[in-house]
Amino acid sequence: MTPDDLRRHGHRLVDWVADYLEGVGDYPVASRSAPGDVRAALPPHPPTSPEPFDAVLDDVASVVLPGITHWQSPDFFAYFPANASGPSILGELLSAGLGVQGMLWATSPACTELETHVLDWVVDLLGLPDRFRSDGPGGGVIEDSASSATLVAVLAARHRAGGAAAMGEMVGYASAEAHSSVRKAFTVAGFRDDQLRVVDVDEHQALRLDHLRTLVEEDVAAGRRPFFACATVGTTGTMAVDPVRAVAELVVPHGTWVHVDAAMAGAAGVVPELRWVNDGLELVDSWCFDPHKWLFTNFDCDCLYVADRSALVEALSIVPEYLRNAASDAGDVIDYRDWQVPLGRRFRALKLWFVIRHYGAEGLRHHIGRHVELAQGFAARVEVDPRFELVRPAELSLVCFRAAAGDDESERIMHAVNASGRALLSHTRVDERFVIRASIGQTTTEQRHVDALWELLGAAADGRPIEPRLQPDGFPPGARG
Amino acid sequence: MTPDDLRRHGHRLVDWVADYLEGVGDYPVASRSAPGDVRAALPPHPPTSPEPFDAVLDDVASVVLPGITHWQSPDFFAYFPANASGPSILGELLSAGLGVQGMLWATSPACTELETHVLDWVVDLLGLPDRFRSDGPGGGVIEDSASSATLVAVLAARHRAGGAAAMGEMVGYASAEAHSSVRKAFTVAGFRDDQLRVVDVDEHQALRLDHLRTLVEEDVAAGRRPFFACATVGTTGTMAVDPVRAVAELVVPHGTWVHVDAAMAGAAGVVPELRWVNDGLELVDSWCFDPHKWLFTNFDCDCLYVADRSALVEALSIVPEYLRNAASDAGDVIDYRDWQVPLGRRFRALKLWFVIRHYGAEGLRHHIGRHVELAQGFAARVEVDPRFELVRPAELSLVCFRAAAGDDESERIMHAVNASGRALLSHTRVDERFVIRASIGQTTTEQRHVDALWELLGAAADGRPIEPRLQPDGFPPGARG
Numbered sequence: 001m002t003p004d005d006l007r008r009h010g011h012r013l014v015d016w017v018a019d020y021l022e023g024v025g026d027y028p029v030a031s032r033s034a035p036g037d038v039r040a041a042l043p044p045h046p047p048t049s050p051e052p053f054d055a056v057l058d059d060v061a062s063v064v065l066p067g068i069t070h071w072q073s074p075d076f077f078a079y080f081p082a083n084a085s086g087p088s089i090l091g092e093l094l095s096a097g098l099g100v101q102g103m104l105w106a107t108s109p110a111c112t113e114l115e116t117h118v119l120d121w122v123v124d125l126l127g128l129p130d131r132f133r134s135d136g137p138g139g140g141v142i143e144d145s146a147s148s149a150t151l152v153a154v155l156a157a158r159h160r161a162g163g164a165a166a167m168g169e170m171v172g173y174a175s176a177e178a179h180s181s182v183r184k185a186f187t188v189a190g191f192r193d194d195q196l197r198v199v200d201v202d203e204h205q206a207l208r209l210d211h212l213r214t215l216v217e218e219d220v221a222a223g224r225r226p227f228f229a230c231a232t233v234g235t236t237g238t239m240a241v242d243p244v245r246a247v248a249e250l251v252v253p254h255g256t257w258v259h260v261d262a263a264m265a266g267a268a269g270v271v272p273e274l275r276w277v278n279d280g281l282e283l284v285d286s287w288c289f290d291p292h293k294w295l296f297t298n299f300d301c302d303c304l305y306v307a308d309r310s311a312l313v314e315a316l317s318i319v320p321e322y323l324r325n326a327a328s329d330a331g332d333v334i335d336y337r338d339w340q341v342p343l344g345r346r347f348r349a350l351k352l353w354f355v356i357r358h359y360g361a362e363g364l365r366h367h368i369g370r371h372v373e374l375a376q377g378f379a380a381r382v383e384v385d386p387r388f389e390l391v392r393p394a395e396l397s398l399v400c401f402r403a404a405a406g407d408d409e410s411e412r413i414m415h416a417v418n419a420s421g422r423a424l425l426s427h428t429r430v431d432e433r434f435v436i437r438a439s440i441g442q443t444t445t446e447q448r449h450v451d452a453l454w455e456l457l458g459a460a461a462d463g464r465p466i467e468p469r470l471q472p473d474g475f476p477p478g479a480r481g
Numbered sequence: 482m483t484p485d486d487l488r489r490h491g492h493r494l495v496d497w498v499a500d501y502l503e504g505v506g507d508y509p510v511a512s513r514s515a516p517g518d519v520r521a522a523l524p525p526h527p528p529t530s531p532e533p534f535d536a537v538l539d540d541v542a543s544v545v546l547p548g549i550t551h552w553q554s555p556d557f558f559a560y561f562p563a564n565a566s567g568p569s570i571l572g573e574l575l576s577a578g579l580g581v582q583g584m585l586w587a588t589s590p591a592c593t594e595l596e597t598h599v600l601d602w603v604v605d606l607l608g609l610p611d612r613f614r615s616d617g618p619g620g621g622v623i624e625d626s627a628s629s630a631t632l633v634a635v636l637a638a639r640h641r642a643g644g645a646a647a648m649g650e651m652v653g654y655a656s657a658e659a660h661s662s663v664r665k666a667f668t669v670a671g672f673r674d675d676q677l678r679v680v681d682v683d684e685h686q687a688l689r690l691d692h693l694r695t696l697v698e699e700d701v702a703a704g705r706r707p708f709f710a711c712a713t714v715g716t717t718g719t720m721a722v723d724p725v726r727a728v729a730e731l732v733v734p735h736g737t738w739v740h741v742d743a744a745m746a747g748a749a750g751v752v753p754e755l756r757w758v759n760d761g762l763e764l765v766d767s768w769c770f771d772p773h774k775w776l777f778t779n780f781d782c783d784c785l786y787v788a789d790r791s792a793l794v795e796a797l798s799i800v801p802e803y804l805r806n807a808a809s810d811a812g813d814v815i816d817y818r819d820w821q822v823p824l825g826r827r828f829r830a831l832k833l834w835f836v837i838r839h840y841g842a843e844g845l846r847h848h849i850g851r852h853v854e855l856a857q858g859f860a861a862r863v864e865v866d867p868r869f870e871l872v873r874p875a876e877l878s879l880v881c882f883r884a885a886a887g888d889d890e891s892e893r894i895m896h897a898v899n900a901s902g903r904a905l906l907s908h909t910r911v912d913e914r915f916v917i918r919a920s921i922g923q924t925t926t927e928q929r930h931v932d933a934l935w936e937l938l939g940a941a942a943d944g945r946p947i948e949p950r951l952q953p954d955g956f957p958p959g960a961r962g
Contacts, residue, residue: 003503010492010495010567010570010571011495014491021578035586046605049844050843050844056835067590067595068591071581071588071589084577086483086487087537089491089574092573092576093570093573096565096570099780101780108512108549108552109548109550110514110546110549113548121526124526147824147825148822164671187636188632188669190648237803298827299827300823300825315668316668318668320717341669342625342626342629343626344625350541356527357532358534361527427802427803
């Protein structure tokens, strides 16, 4: 593809994406695709000859789009926000266009230095403790996901506690509501299932400190080594917040690495009034949050911070001859390949830099604050409506509720809303009971979308008919012309 | 950013990227940035107020570009090709624009089904064995990198051999020239260093079968379990090819999982005459290659295939309530989160689909074949020139050579070429000796670029002066106006 072709097709695709984002709210939120539908529309073999780009883009509209669940819809309330934005999309485009590798400082110094710099900015932006800044022994790095951040935290903790040779007696702790990636990280790292202790949660779905204390005391008495504890700030199920400070005070005297998974809720720190989410972070070893969840940055972009980068680097550094270079040998630079599992890495700092500059701290504060207001307004309606029960206070962007009439009714209502295509919700279980989750944090979600969701839920609860939203023809508008 | 702003800024950025790629050959290939240069040019704190996009783009030109090593330059011969292309860049843009999550089939069916489908196409395209197709027990998946592919192969092998509880007696094998990610995968997975046996290489840098046999026999005799072996098709150092068939025949009777790391060389299979790179694959458990190295697809895009996906899924699947859904529960669909370490995933199949359709099988064959011709032509020149020695035959896209006058001279010549900014080479060591690597596989590298490299090497060897290539002003041309 010549540069002129790239210009021409690129302009068309930019228009297509802009049209898509402008019209995405007209689409049924969840795909109605059945298993195999998309594949059935694709030719069984790759083309022998080149195909025109326009033909590819036609297939995107006719084959791919019907198979998409529209995560960028203002009516998407499922899972987590995943709120992308224009500056983020353009940052990703630039990263792809430059096509550089950031595995070493030497392979493109700006790729490393911009990342270090922007992650220091984020310390300011969220009011994080200075221990996470790069000018001391700590620092930040972009991982693809909080799953990977948790894994490298476990690996650094394991290294600090004596490495693979000492694994047999190590034990770690996370609550029953911690993300499944904690269990996965332990599995990947080669621990037996019983080496991750599951700590009970309280009535707010937060880690129970008394149970953690009991488990740690039992383990220490039995000669086991409490090497890792994960506290969650914003559980995936219900946005519950573990008592980070108390967890750290309890386990740090045992030499335990404390990791805080703030993937869901960490972005709240841009609003000074919400900085209670940072309580206790000056005591912990690592912390992560996901700009690709709630900070207007498209996946993948998780920010991981460590108080002492040496454990991470020592746990993960392997230097073959073909990667040796003067700057690394001199110890003057950061090589982020030693902060992650893969060797290669994209220039992901660009999109986060673009987002922060586009919105500014004030803009981010405004939007995050607005999401919280919308969620709290929605929760207030749930609370006073006899048809529904609020499961826990909506402190941030997630509202957890259920039908007063019981689990079957909760499930029926959620499926009725989802089947209408007018909104998308997801669910979890709390104390074995079915709970509907409304996550309010999309880039373009406004009061009217939340109002519409409330109307839908009421109609579903009352058994009133809901007019479904149908797939529009020729979508996105103008993109076909 | 409104859709109209996205259109306007997006057009400008597309033009910028097209200008960049058109003019990238005028730039000194390696950045001349010193540690700290980029950071010194950035403000210490994030902006409070929003900044205009044009200001951001100005900083890309003035701050970021001087800190970039130009991996997309036709004069880039270092490391590996990393050859991006227009269709790939546009596929990445579309993925960012759609902003969907592919962790489950249910979270966007097209994201999963297009990936499965395109990976079946690649089986055709490269002439891979049918065991890797998705219509049997096997199938393909996109991982971020070959490092991650190796890790999940190790985890699947460990699971098949009894899981974490049986780890103590497991041993794995890889040659001394295998990629550092094999060692890293073993470390991550919790093995002791001595559980990865390092197999000697022969005079062609390929795994020595007799040494592997000795090691396996010793281990079996001692009651240890050979659970994993990695054979490399295209080592990073010298593009050496291990005897995959013989390795598999040797270890499979012991129940060993055989993984083939073809990250560097796998793409050669698009050319029927080069399908010797696939020899023995019908005997192995897993195989991966990197379209982000040598198939015109920007990082990240590694294709991993397994002969039996159940070991992978069983090793990595954890299903919390908030991810449960009807399609997954019914077992009708693939959930790729269970094929990888992270939970979240981008819609990476789009870029590979765009690339294959843009080039067609014929186009890919033409370009890969041309790279091999260029490399062989270059190697032929090295071979007959008394100033240089060819270290091994250039069968594919990498030429390994050294100065006849010894290591110091090899190193001096390479640094002289790199310092000129007119080309970029990297190095490795073979039998303790310094070896210059010229990797010939960039998207826009033509005969004239290889000729120019040869001239440069001659000038450096002879001690003739080389006029440096300087950073042009106002680059990329037209992008500032």
